[in-house]
Amino acid sequence: MSDLGALIRSRRAIRKFRDGAVPERDMREVLEAARWAPSPANLQPARFIWVRDPKIKEELQALAAESKAMSAYWDPSFGPGGSSALVNDLRTPEVIAVCSDPAKSLTNVNDENGFEWAAAMSIYAMWLRAHSLGYGGVFVQHWLPDHAKRILNIPRLWRFLGTFTFGHAAEQKEQTRLPFDEVVFVDRFPGVARAR
Numbered sequence: 062m063s064d065l066g067a068l069i070r071s072r073r074a075i076r077k078f079r080d081g082a083v084p085e086r087d088m089r090e091v092l093e094a095a096r097w098a099p100s101p102a103n104l105q106p107a108r109f110i111w112v113r114d115p116k117i118k119e120e121l122q123a124l125a126a127e128s129k130a131m132s133a134y135w136d137p138s139f140g141p142g143g144s145s146a147l148v149n150d151l152r153t154p155e156v157i158a159v160c161s162d163p164a165k166s167l168t169n170v171n172d173e174n175g176f177e178w179a180a181a182m183s184i185y186a187m188w189l190r191a192h193s194l195g196y197g198g199v200f201v202q203h204w205l206p207d208h209a210k211r212i213l214n215i216p217r218l219w220r221f222l223g224t225f226t227f228g229h230a231a232e233q234k235e236q237t238r239l240p241f242d243e244v245v246f247v248d249r250f251p252g253v254a255r256a257r
Contacts, residue, residue, distance in 0.1 A: 068193055075197025077231040078153040087194050088155060091227065094190035095157075100179030106165035107180040110213055112156040112224075120212045121224070122151045128205045149201045154228030159184055159200075160215045161222060180222050187225050197230030 088111065095109050112118055126148045133140035140146060161180040166173045184200050191198045202223035210221050238244075 068189060072188060072192045073197070073234040073236055074199045075227075075230045075232060075234065076147055076149050076199050078150055078197065078226075079229040079231045080153060081229040083155050083196065083228055087191075087196070090194060091155075091187050091191050092157070094186040095159075095183040098179070098183035098186040100182070101167050101175035104165040104167070104175070105179070106162045106176035107183045108160050108162070108219075109183075110158040110160070110215075112151075112158060112213070115152070117212065118151050118156060121156065121209070122148075124205060124208050124212065125149055125151055125201070125203070127208075128203055131205065132203065149199065149203075149224075149226065151224065151226060154198075154226040157187065157225045157227075158209070158213050158215075159222045159225060160210075160213075161220050162216075163218065163220060177220060177222070180220070184222070184225055188227075191225075191227040196227045197232070198225060198227030200225045 092109060092111065095107065098107070100106060112121065129139050129146070129148050133143070133146075136145075137143055138145045159180050161176040163173070163176050166176040188198050188200065200223055204221065204223055206221040209215070210217065210219070213221070215221055
């Protein structure tokens with residue numbers, strides 16, 4: 062796809078995948094997109110773990126189920142029959158774990174969270190690049206992070222953001238968005254202005 066607007070509008074969250082290897086050149090393209098994503102002051106705090114070992118994938122799959130079950134305690138949509146009950150597949154697709162180093166963040170009024178924003182931008186860059194190559198993908202931030210960090214040997218003080226999984230899509234999805242005028246405002250948020 063050469064039209065960036067069409068690429069953005071056609072990207073979907075794909076959670077079901079067919080078997081089939083992703084060529085290493087495509088993996089590198091997706092990981093290069095992450096590497097070249099912007100970061101505050103170009104500190105580049107995000108790191109990416111390409112999970113290839115089937116045993117580690119199995120551990121992550123079990124943790125994904127545990128994480129979903131724990132969330133169902135607070136929100137029934139994560140429980141059996143709920144709209145978000147599906148435990149994402151971590152066996153079939155390619156799995157890229159995303160983590161970020163809080164020490165590589167500027168001190169500012171935004172609670173020094175630039176390292177998280179940098180990782181988020183890299184996730185979206187990977188997602189768009191994978192989609193441009195014809196793959197389906199999804200980012201899953203639904204984890205018990207300390208357990209995931211142990212499995213993946215991520216430093217204790219770093220933030221584990223989740224996993225980007227992508228591969229050969231086994232589903233098609235249609236999506237809608239709120240109307241433009243409901244999400245884009247001019248000059249100020251609508252409503253009664255607060256006194257200055």
